[in-house]
Amino acid sequence: MNNQRPFLLILMLFLCLPLFALIALSLGRLNFSLATVIKTFTNPGANPLATNVVQNLRFPRVLAALFIGAALSSAGMAYQKTFANPLVSPDLLGVTNGASVGAAMAILCGGGVWLTQGAAFLGGIIAVGLALLIPQLLHQQGNLILILAGVVVSGFMQAALGLLKYLADPDSQLQSIVYWQLGSIAKIDRPSLLAIFPILVVGFLILLAYRWHLTVMGTGEATTQAVGINQTFEQVIIVIGATLLTASAVSLSGTIGWIGLVIPHVARLLVGDDARFSLPLSAILGGIFLLVIDTLARTLSAGEIPLSILTGFIGTPVFILILATSHRRKSL
Template sequence: MTLIALVIVSMMMGRYDLSLSEVFKYFTGQANSSSSLILKLRFIRIIAVVLVGAGLSMAGATFQSVFSNGLASPNLLGVSTGASVGAAIAILNNKSIYWIEISAFIAGIVTVFLTLMINKLLHNESNITLILSGIIMSGLMQSVLGSVKYIADPENQLQSIVYWELGSFMKVDSQSLISVGPILIIGIIFLLVTRWRLNALSLDTYTIKTIGINPTINRNLMILFATLLTAASVCLCGVVGWIGLVVPHISRSIVGEDNRYALPMTAITGAILLLIADTLARSISVNDIPLSIITGFIGVPIFIVILVRRRNIGI
């Protein structure tokens, strides 16, 4: 309900404020052509924001469960940066949006498994080591991204690559939404229907095996879909920080640890928070503000509060 109300409020807000009645007229097909055009663009953007908000948050929650590590997130594991490297390489080769998606997904998967390999080499099971491995991979991918930018054509390629790094929904249009949206929807639905199994996967490997499910297959399947969601999000709007890390914690502090309730809550909360952030991003000033700036200002204070509140039970 909150989400629907927010969608409507968000439709009204922007560089040209529109009234509630105009928004209703748009949905009933009676709006005049000028406001209808604005509302159509806004509606496409809002759908993209809602899907990415839900998807990135669920990806974060999934990583946190599978690695039983409250600090895991698409960004801290290096998946987001990896996916943007994949996207950038595809842009460099002037590929279509589909190839950008595939390339982002493959690079995201490669990054997450390299992160896991580094973590294994370190022979240390602490939560921080996994994040350290993620930061190492992220650093490497930043360098690769830097090299790609260096050789990119400054006229048009460089601009689109930089757009990816900052995180923005400015360039989302009906074509990119149609090609990426379904992947986000598939990923979201898959994780929602398999959410009970995430509870079991946060146990230790031996226990998972003795309760009768294959730890490797189940974990990798979840990692695959979480990475798919991250890569698809990166294709639509670039790298958006904090959402994937903070939202799962907010949801769990509201409905508890059980993913049967926490994961749907995460999806809705993520959609709401990103919608607020994006509405601010396109309404505050004449130009769109990069999204990560706003999610940072919202996410960091919330994360500090969560860290302090949850220090007793361990993150």
């Protein structure tokens, strides 16, 4: 594929992000025109009600949706390329279950939003750290042993989460844990975003720095060794970058499924397997997708719909369509 076409597609979608954000800011239980939304930033005193709703309630959510969607989809692309497996998702090494355990412990301790987010981030990092440590303790290397270590850690974290749910007060704490697991960005504010943003930037920069090698790593370990890439070292670095993105996203929003699995496939269908283009495109598409999902979550009904419910309903048929399209292309 000509490199100019993927670049132009990425540039066009990136330049459209402000428009998508303005549309999301205008929609909700109170609808505003795009002109009114723009005026809340250029002349906040003209409409105090609109300014309060747009800047204090919706603007942090819009930014969070863009950042979290980009983080999860980028991490999914990195994992799928690193492990040469298109069915891999960002929670491969137990980061999501580890974050859930951390959040559940904070909820049981009566912690607020900040403590829950911090404990979730720490839980996700610990889970991946354990998954990386197990192959070292067994003196074994390779994708298979690392994936198996992730399965073991995920299983342990699921058991721990089940115990915490059993101990939780069913009238208050259990509901909070379950709601957190279903995913929501309703409680995200500017300080939360500012605290996590540097970590998101570091994780994404790591993946961008290694995007040249991700394409080769996606073809399998034999090809990686043939071109002289240090598979083990670069795999660890990429996993660290993807884990920082996933743990940061999950600590803010809870568990949101399908984005890290489906969006990388969509990006590859549009620009091919070259990670130089598919990685940034995946980030942009992931941000747009979650922005649409969150807008639907707060406008479809009187109550807030958990994000994982909508991503599941939309992601499942989209993924089936992608698989059917890929199979049809291979058979031609």
